[in-house]
Amino acid sequence: MKQIFSGVQPSGNFTLGNYIGAMKRFVDLQDEGNCIYSIVNLHSLTVPKEANELREYTLQLAAMYVSIGIDPKKSILFIQSQVPEHAELGWLMQCTGYIGELERMTQYKDKSAGKEIVTGGLLTYPALMAADILLYNTTHVPVGEDQKQHLEFTRDMAARFNKKYGETFVIPEPMIQEFGGRIMSLDDPTKKMSKSNPNAGSYIALLDEPSVIVKKIKRAVTDSEGTVRYDKENKPAVSNLLTIYSACSGESIDAIVARYEGRGYGDFKKDLAEVVVSALTPIQEEYKRWINSPELTDILKDGAERAHAVASTTMDKVRKNMGLVTF
Ligand code: TYM
Numbered sequence: 464m465k466q467i468f469s470g471v472q473p474s475g476n477f478t479l480g481n482y483i484g485a486m487k488r489f490v491d492l493q494d495e496g497n498c499i500y501s502i503v504n505l506h507s508l509t510v511p512k513e514a515n516e517l518r519e520y521t522l523q524l525a526a527m528y529v530s531i532g533i534d535p536k537k538s539i540l541f542i543q544s545q546v547p548e549h550a551e552l553g554w555l556m557q558c559t560g561y562i563g564e565l566e567r568m569t570q571y572k573d574k575s576a577g578k579e580i581v582t583g584g585l586l587t588y589p590a591l592m593a594a595d596i597l598l599y600n601t602t603h604v605p606v607g608e609d610q611k612q613h614l615e616f617t618r619d620m621a622a623r624f625n626k627k628y629g630e631t632f633v634i635p636e637p638m639i640q641e642f643g644g645r646i647m648s649l650d651d652p653t654k655k656m657s658k659s660n661p662n663a664g665s666y667i668a669l670l671d672e673p674s675v676i677v678k679k680i681k682r683a684v685t686d687s688e689g690t691v692r693y694d695k696e697n698k699p700a701v702s703n704l705l706t707i708y709s710a711c712s713g714e715s716i717d718a719i720v721a722r723y724e725g726r727g728y729g730d731f732k733k734d735l736a737e738v739v740v741s742a743l744t745p746i747q748e749e750y751k752r753w754i755n756s757p758e759l760t761d762i763l764k765d766g767a768e769r770a771h772a773v774a775s776t777t778m779d780k781v782r783k784n785m786g787l788v789t790f
Contacts, residue, residue, distance in 0.1 A: 465496025466633070468601040470503035470543065470592075473520035477527055479667040479739070480646035480656035483710040484607030488640065490532040492605060498538040499599050499770060500528060505543050505550065505591060509584035510574070525759050527669065530749035541766035543595065548774035552594035552781065557587050559620050565589060568612055593617040598774040601635045608644040609655060611637060628784040643710045649683035652699035670747060673740045680704075680736040691723035691731045701728075708735050711742035 469489060471481060492498055502524045507517060521542060528540055543549050565571065565586050575581040584591075592613050596604055597620070604614055614637040621632040648654040648665040656666045664679050671679070684700045693716050695702045708731075709716045723731050753759060782789050 465492075466600050466602045467492050467496045467498045467605065468501070468596050468599045468603075468635075469605050470501040470506070470595055471524060471528075472507045473502050473504055473517065473524040474507055474658060475516070475520045475523065476658040477524070477669045478646075478656050478658050479669065479707065479743075480607065481658075482531070482669055483643045483646050483707065484640070485605055486528075486531055487710065488605045488638070489528075489538075492603075493532075493534060493537045496603065498533075499601075499773075500533060500538055500540050501543050501595060501770075502528070502541070503543045503592075503595065505553075506588060509582055509588050511580070511582065522759065523754065525763055526750055526753040526756075527746075529753050529759070529762065530746050535762040535766065539766045539769045540762060541770045542763055545763070545767035546598075546770045546774050548598055548771070548778045549591065549594055551778060552598055552774075553587075553591035555781065555785065556590035556593045556597075556620055559624055560587075560590050560593075560616065562586075564616060564619070568616070570609065570613070589613045589616045590620070593620045596635050597621055597632045598777045599770075600633045600773070600777065602633060603638050604635050605638040607646075608639050611639060631780055631784050642706050642716065646707065647699065647703040649679055649703075652684065652703050667739065667743075669743060670750065671743070673744070676740050676743070677736040680732050680739065683732065685728050689727055691726065691728065692720050704731070704735055708738055712738045 469485060471477070471486065477486070489498065489500055502521055504517060504521050507520070525540065525542070529535065533540055568589055571586055571588065574585055593616060596614075596617050604610075604617075606614065614635070618634050621634045625631055625634075646656045648656050648660060649667070650662055650665040654660070654665075658666060658668070660666060664682055667676055667679055683704060685704070686698055686700055688698065691701060691705070692698065693702050693705050705716050705719060708714070708719050712719075779789070781787075
């Protein structure tokens, strides 16, 4: 049985990239293994946040998880800070990893470049992420491609720890999709679609109104060739739109390409907008219901208890193996 763990930061404004690259997959995986999904609010603190904002975004993400189809009866859904073992093992992972390894992380380089204030947490972020994963005997971690390096770090930390202190952790496998693992910006297909892009036209937010989605897709860059075909290298923008079409409709890229043979980008974009709106409308309807539901806190409390039961067992083993005295 697969033990699946993944997390999403409560940073507000989730994008179609988060959904296609990771969250949509979380839903399907519920039938393949034991799934644990976290709202990683401690990771969000690596970039300073207002308390009100973090609180609000945390509950929004919880509502989004259940709205896309995470079933709290099948999966454990919890807030990272409610299980203190994450911070504890995060520290031990900081003491297992090396500064050089952390400084090499591309996310750290990107997020710290040109910034006047860079928190210590931004550098040690992957140590906490390793802790998240290793606490749950995780075998599989569904993520987007941008997390690949963090997963490699996690695997290195687990192997290093096991070598020094004896078999303690399971070495996890990343699950990164070939198509959809990296959804690109609508205004620049060389950049990842990201909610932190100041141009809101570059991403589709999961809560965007249908009219906004139509407008954003209409304005999405393409190329001058005028043929709908998949060629990531020479036609990155159109290939990205095809990936989005395929992920939202469930159709294969080949079937979509065949349908648009001899037709221009106008028709393709019009239909793509419809496909995206149809995929997001039911999620948006569910979200409206969940965001004000008192049931959400019960789900999160229950999730934290169930997560804690697993995490505390792992930590007992870790403390014992590392020589941290317990009575
Ligand atoms: P975060 O919150 O930035 O993103 C959540 C998930 O969405 C994926 N993603 C994308 N996938 C495809 N195309 C895109 N444009 C795109 N943008 C985002 C991310 O790869 C991610 O899977 N470090 C993690 C959170 C984390 C975590 C963990 C994940 C903390 N602990 C343990 C897995 C296991 C992050 O910042 O994701």
